[in-house]
Amino acid sequence: MLISHDGDYQFFNIGGKTYSCYCVTYKDKAVMIDCGPLADRDTIEKNMQKDFLFDVDAIFLTHAHADTAGNAEYFSMLYNCPVYCMKESMEYLKKGAYPRPAKNHPYIKKAGPAGNIVPKLPAFMPFEPCRNLEVLTRTVAEEYLGKDVMLLMTPGHSEDSISLKIGDIALIGDAAQFNKRVLAPIFVDNEAQLGRTWETLLGLSCKQYLSAHGRAFSAEEWMDPKEK
Numbered sequence: 001m002l003i004s005h006d007g008d009y010q011f012f013n014i015g016g017k018t019y020s021c022y023c024v025t026y027k028d029k030a031v032m033i034d035c036g037p038l039a040d041r042d043t044i045e046k047n048m049q050k051d052f053l054f055d056v057d058a059i060f061l062t063h064a065h066a067d068t069a070g071n072a073e074y075f076s077m078l079y080n081c082p083v084y085c086m087k088e089s090m091e092y093l094k095k096g097a098y099p100r101p102a103k104n105h106p107y108i109k110k111a112g113p114a115g116n117i118v119p120k121l122p123a124f125m126p127f128e129p130c131r132n133l134e135v136l137t138r139t140v141a142e143e144y145l146g147k148d149v150m151l152l153m154t155p156g157h158s159e160d161s162i163s164l165k166i167g168d169i170a171l172i173g174d175a176a177q178f179n180k181r182v183l184a185p186i187f188v189d190n191e192a193q194l195g196r197t198w199e200t201l202l203g204l205s206c207k208q209y210l211s212a213h214g215r216a217f218s219a220e221e222w223m224d225p226k227e228k
Contacts, residue, residue: 009145015047015212037071065098066125070127082132084134094129096127097124145166154175176211176222177214
């Protein structure tokens with residue numbers, strides 16, 4: 001579904017109800033941003049066939065959890081295109097597994113009994129190893145998405161998390177999600193880092209933040225603590 005159009009850019013949400021992923025077109029280029037979990041593969045592919053009548057030139061991953069990267073190998077093979085990620089993500093993508101947090105992880109201990117669900121989250125499920133990997137750099141991002149793109153390190157949810165700002169829109173992976181109001185992701189690898197990431201992303205003052213979960217939201221909604 002086309003969700004925004006700004007100059008040479010078009011933004012499509014091609015994900016399912018629970019897990020969002022996006023395609024961005026710039027002139028004659030098309031980039032898939034995250035590619036959802038295995039369970040959503042058929043939905044994503046149908047949405048691509050219905051709403052996105054372009055070939056995909058590259059896949060960018062915001063991080064290597066299975067709910068954002070689980071279909072990277074499949075869509076890379078389908079579109080015969082490379083997958084770009086941070087250097088820190090490569091080991092996990094090649095293995096097809098992101099380490100499950102240990103029981104003594106600070107966030108899990110702080111969450112108490114609720115923390116028991118974290119290792120069972122889809123983010124930590126095994127997925128198909130990805131082979132056609134390249135390092136995502138600013139030069140690569142600009143090659144596909146033009147000089148207006150910003151590549152931002154936004155750790156907190158995971159060490160390898162990144163975001164992309166294109167014009168007035170930021171694609172932020174799992175840095176935050178919207179459920180009546182802006183919330184932290186279910187799992188946080190480092191709360192101090194996530195706090196700094198939120199300051200960075202809020203400072204962008206974007207008209208739309210596109211996350212891997214929940215609907216798009218604005219900077220004004222992010223700063224408003226009231227439930228909608």
